[in-house]
Amino acid sequence: MKLSKDQELYRQLTEQFAEELYNLAEKDINKILLLQKNDRDILLVELSKIMMHYNTTDNVLNLSSTEKVKISNKLNKVINEAMKEEIKSETDKITEILKKSGLDKYYTNSYILSLGLIFTIKKVDDKVLNRIIKKTIKGKNYSDRIWDNKNKVAKLLRNEVKKFVNGETNLNKIEKLIKNIFNANAYNTKRLAQTEIARVMEGLNDAWQWENDIKWVLYSATLDMKTCNDCGQYDGLVFDIDKKPVELPKHPMCRCTYIALPHKGYRPKTRRDNENKHSVNWTTYGKWKEENNI
Numbered sequence: 001m002k003l004s005k006d007q008e009l010y011r012q013l014t015e016q017f018a019e020e021l022y023n024l025a026e027k028d029i030n031k032i033l034l035l036q037k038n039d040r041d042i043l044l045v046e047l048s049k050i051m052m053h054y055n056t057t058d059n060v061l062n063l064s065s066t067e068k069v070k071i072s073n074k075l076n077k078v079i080n081e082a083m084k085e086e087i088k089s090e091t092d093k094i095t096e097i098l099k100k101s102g103l104d105k106y107y108t109n110s111y112i113l114s115l116g117l118i119f120t121i122k123k124v125d126d127k128v129l130n131r132i133i134k135k136t137i138k139g140k141n142y143s144d145r146i147w148d149n150k151n152k153v154a155k156l157l158r159n160e161v162k163k164f165v166n167g168e169t170n171l172n173k174i175e176k177l178i179k180n181i182f183n184a185n186a187y188n189t190k191r192l193a194q195t196e197i198a199r200v201m202e203g204l205n206d207a208w209q210w211e212n213d214i215k216w217v218l219y220s221a222t223l224d225m226k227t228c229n230d231c232g233q234y235d236g237l238v239f240d241i242d243k244k245p246v247e248l249p250k251h252p253m254c255r256c257t258y259i260a261l262p263h264k265g266y267r268p269k270t271r272r273d274n275e276n277k278h279s280v281n282w283t284t285y286g287k288w289k290e291e292n293n294i
């Protein structure tokens with residue numbers, strides 16, 4: 001199916017706004033990662049303090065059994081508290097990001113459609129939003145997964161601390177291992193957040209399409225960071241709204257999406273060409289939101 005000029009514009013704008021949404025979310029994710037770095041540094045400082053205050057042989061701790069118990073307890077407390085705090089703050093912040101990205105996905109769709117069509121803008125039902133955000137996959141939702149991930153990190157850290165206290169490893173080695181564990185911690189958070197953002201955005205996208213009587217959708221793999229064959233095979237194909245071939249996201253960090261194809265009455269006043277490509281952007285969307293009390 002060949003897209004008309006107006007449908008092609010609609011596709012481009014949808015991708016442009018989705019990209020903006022991913023960029024905004026990425027900034028928020030990076031803020032979460034700063035807290036993790038701080039936790040890592042606190043633990044590393046504790047370890048070097050211990051090296052300075054206690055007896056060492058060849059850069060390895062040489063502790064009495066009482067000292068071992070005391071230091072283990074202290075370090076495990078630092079680890080457990082850090083992870084407890086990360087669970088709480090990451091769950092809160094990711095929930096916030098999911099709400100924001102989901103709502104903006106829904107309303108950017110409305111905005112783009114409003115450029116070329118007069119229609120009644122429907123508000124997102126809170127129940128629908130929450131149902132999409134809290135949806136479980138294989139029995140778990142994102143907050144369960146954050147909890148699982150952090151417990152795994154805590155276990156790995158406690159294990160390294162145990163070896164350190166028992167004199168089985170030196171400061172250099174444990175520092176390196178702890179940095180690796182925290183790098184994996186950051187990667188997991190990023191992957192989880194990005195995958196969930198894509199899932200929630202697509203959930204709201206789907207809800208929006210049904211709300212607005214969309215009949216046809218175009219599969220777009222344009223924003224997918226690494227288009228695999230699985231995703232690439234559908235790119236550019238048009239499907240009946242109730243015959244979407246796969247549920248998205250298809251893989252972690254997948255950014256594929258089904259773009260609504262507006263019907264023939266869609267006629268934007270301004271086509272996005274070289275002269276006016278700045279007339280349709282995030283700021284105009286912001287103004288539109290204000291005007292419509294969104």
Ligand SMILES: [Zn+2]
Pocket residue numbers: 221224227228231250251254255256
């Ligand atoms: Zn994909």
